[in-house]
Amino acid sequence: MPNGQRLQRGPMMTGGTPLRSLDEDQLLARILPAYGVTDELLVAPGDDAAVLRTTERTIATTDTVVLGRDWLDAWSSGADVGHKVIAQNLADVAAMGGHPTGILVTLVADPELSLEWVLDLVAGLADACAAAKVAVLGGDLSSAPAGVVMVSVTALGRLDGEPVLRSGARDGDVLAVYGSLGLADAGLRLLQTGHEGRHPQAVARQRRPEPSLAAGPAAAEAGATSMLDLSDGLLRDGGRIARSSGVVIDLDPAQLAPFVEVLTDVLGAEAALDCVLAGGEEHSLLATFPADVLPDGWRALGRVRAPAEGEEPGILVAGEVVMHTGWDHFSGS
């Protein structure tokens, strides 16, 4: 969750059939048929391990969501959680310039958790994987202390060209985004204040981010010099590119303005700017390109320059340091 707004611990979904009423094999028999197959899936889940057809380079990443920290059942269905955890993992594959091919998913849950919630989660996982033509390669089920539910996903992908790292931004590049900015955080704020009707698209982005996965490998092919997906906010993630690359990124308020304006009516100017600069969980792609190469669909946000003498690499807005630091998992700052 972004902006240091640690969610309160929410009640777990109970009712219906508790998980503990099934043994592991019975539960797997309810889950595995939901998953489709792809041409790359050579051995499907159910053995010690699955086998995936691969090429010379395979991308691997993992990301986990925890009830009460990353979602509340009052705001997100099981299917929403499944969609979201897949989206955020596949966005990391796309942000390297790769095509997602497979995922593994682990559910660690209180045995009192509702089976119906789990099957809804599985439906969301399966839908999101089918939409991205990604195979489910396996998973694990484990019991947890009372009230604990977490879903951990590992995603694999195929890399056809060179990986696009965070460290490749160069003096003279343009920083650009593919997709929205601040929408997921705006949706979270509307959910928190009970105003979700004011901007359904923002709420939908919070519940089910839909990164444009094809834009990642397309950007790589077009010559992106650095890329990541926006998990923790523009300033925090842009700062990662800047520090990894040893450059200064200077955001242009005029280029940010359209993103802020679409949220101002709903949230007010200050919160709208907060969302755009520091809103997490957006999972749009952020990349740098040589100034003469900005592929279709990418919107420029600022410029990359070499640090001045004695200047630290980092991110600025109109030449100034600004204090929106985004979300940190442990310190909550």
Place this chain on the structure above:
Amino acid sequence: MPNGQRLQRGPMMTGGTPLRSLDEDQLLARILPAYGVTDELLVAPGDDAAVLRTTERTIATTDTVVLGRDWLDAWSSGADVGHKVIAQNLADVAAMGGHPTGILVTLVADPELSLEWVLDLVAGLADACAAAKVAVLGGDLSSAPAGVVMVSVTALGRLDGEPVLRSGARDGDVLAVYGSLGLADAGLRLLQTGHEGRHPQAVARQRRPEPSLAAGPAAAEAGATSMLDLSDGLLRDGGRIARSSGVVIDLDPAQLAPFVEVLTDVLGAEAALDCVLAGGEEHSLLATFPADVLPDGWRALGRVRAPAEGEEPGILVAGEVVMHTGWDHFSGS
């Protein structure tokens, strides 16, 4: 944990420096330098994703451990937990006939958890990976409710030949094991009763199982018809081979006897037999081979035959059904 002996919830390791006193970047800066590199690691952790050199077929599997369910801090150090979770994942890769190449690891923990415990865990993970020449490809850190600590690992491996499935056992095959039987469960019983000095090797097997990873691909090459690693006990896992393959496996008491005898002095005859038949977490390899092919180091345990008319596939001991069902995660039965 095997045998339905659900562990009590143990106290989490606190003291020293709590995790919450570091932000995520500071914590990663303490963790990432512990991990070595391998020739297969093309892009190391620290970007959106890592990149692994792969070949045509990649094995993928995942397995998770939870404090209080899979370990107690009173019995296992952080390094023990790290070793064990790697061993159980790599054993799954070996049991398909593959060579492990990479892992991803997720820690979900109460922010009050001791940083020193986490660094000990990381040392164990790093040691186990280095011993197996496996690269750490990435991971995730997430906070969890009070008292919760879990470690989730995904392992990848290279498959050079055909995968060895559970479903290939055939009439006339021999069932055999590579490594010990019942030792890890014996170690658990000794820990539970405060008698760990009676059989240090069993206790060590419980804390740090050491599957013979090279035996997996060697068995595949020698013609193994089915294989898995022993996670949930000989009867339960052998039953999986039998049902997947549509065969009856008949264990030979004379062939089991040497495994039982080495534990009888320590545990008594009945408990020793329990450990051998139903003890989990052993992570030795169990496989079937054509009768004329039993590679070095494998010890025969019984025979595979076609079901008689009207007989269900399953596992027997000297022709009889026996009632040791091993461990089930959710129902605890």
